[in-house]
Amino acid sequence: MRRKSLVLLLGLSMALSLVGCNGKSTKSGSGDIKLAEYKGLAVYEKELEVDDAYDSTIQSMLSQFSTTDQVKEGKVKKTDKVNIDYVGTIDGFAFEGGTSQGYTLDIGNSSFIEGFAEGLVGKKIGDKVTLNLTFPEDYANTTKDADGKEMSLAGKDVVFEVTLNYKEVTNTPEYTDDFVKEHFSAIATTTSDFDTYLKKRIQITNAMNGAWKEFLDSCEVKKYPDKEVESYEKVLNDQYVQQLQQYYQTDLKTYLESCSMSQEDWDKEINKSSKEYIKQKMVIDQIAKEAKVAIKGDSEAYKKKAEALVQLNNLGTVEAAEKQYGKEMILDSLNYEAVQEYIFDNMKKESGERPTEAVTDAAADSAADSEDATVEETTKKSKKK
DSSP, X not given: OOOOOOOOTTOOOOOOOXXXXXXXXXXXXXXXXXXXXXXXXXXXXXGGOOHHHHHHHHHHHHHHTOEEEEEOSSBOOTTOEEEEEEEEEETTEEEEEEEEEEEEEEGGGOOSOTXXXXXXXXXXXXXXXXXXXXXXXTOOOEEEOTTSOEEEOTTOEEEEEEEEEEEEEEEOOOOOHHHHHHHOTTTOSSHHHHHXXXXXXXXXXXXXXXXXXXXXXXXXXXXXOHHHHHHHHHHHHHHHHHHHHHHHOOOHHHHHHHTTOOHHHHHHHHHHHHHHHHHHHHHHHHHHHHTTOOOOTTSHHHHHHHHXXXXXXXXXXXXXXXXXXXXXXXXXXHHHHHHHHHHHHTOEEESSOOOTTSOOHHHHHHHHHHHHHHHHHHHHHHHHO
C-alpha cells in the first residue's frame, strides 16, 4: 500500500548508495534513529548521462501546456483527429451501441471496423457522409434488434451516417526563453539556466535510483515516535477507505472479505506502511538537520522553493497546493529534495555503471504497482458478488 503524494516532474526517487554505517545514533522528535553513512556515496558515470531523459522531460513539459483548437474547415487527413456525430443502422433500424455524438476519432489509430475511418479521409469538415460497410465475420459484439432480442453483428451490413463537426488540432508551445519566463520564473528566466537546473535534477534522480532503499534499510530505528505513527496510521487508513469508496464504490469490510483479509491483518499492513514512511521522514529530517539544509516553513527559502515546486507540477499557486496537499507534505518534499542535492554534491564518482545487483527504487515501485493492481482487481471482484 502506498500513500499518494506530490508527483514531482522528475519523479524524485528515493535511492542512495550505501557505503557504511557511521555508528552514530541521533534523535528525531520523540523517536531515535541511527543513520548509515550518507557522505561519499558512489555515483556512476552512466548515471550522469542525461540526454534521453532530458529530451523526454522537455517534451512532456511542453505537452502539459499544449492547447487544442477546433478547426471547422478543410479536408480530413489520415493524421487528423476529427470530432464526429454518427448513427449506425441495420436494415433501417438504429441499433444499440451504433450511435454517438461529439466523438473524437483519431483517423490514423481507429478501432472502428474497416472502412469507417478510411471512408472519412478526403471529406470536408461540415459534410455528412454515408458509409456502407459490413461487420467482420468474426465480430464478437452483439446488439438488440427491433424486437429487443439479442442479435449478433458478425457479417451484418451496416450504414453509418456521419457528420464531420471539426478537426481537433493540438498546438504545442516552443521551448523558448519567453516560455521559461512565463511558466518557470521561480527557477529560471532563460532556457540555458533552466537546462542547467533540469539536467542536474536528472543526474540527481539517476544517482539516487541506485540504492536509496539499501541505504534506508541500513538506518536503524531504535524508537519510533508513537504519536506520529498513530497519526499517520489514521491518515493512511482514512485515505484508503476514501479511495475504495470513490474509485471502486465499495467499503473496507467488503474489500477485506473479497480478499480473505482480516481487520487485524489490515491494521498490521497499515502499521507497517506507516512505520516505513515515518522512518524515511526521520532519516530525511535528521540528515537535513546535520547537513544544515533543512528548510523552515516560514522562511524565504520555503517561499521560493515551494513556488518552484508548484510551477514544476503545474499546481497553480503555493496557497492552492498547500490547501490540496497540506503545507507539511510540501515541506517534506522540499527537505527531501534538499537532502538529495546535498548527498549528490558529496558523492564519489565511479567509472562505468552501477552494479546490476544494486537494489533499485524502480523494483520497489514495480512491486508497489503490482500490489495496487491486486487491490483494484480484488475490489472489482467484490463488486460483482
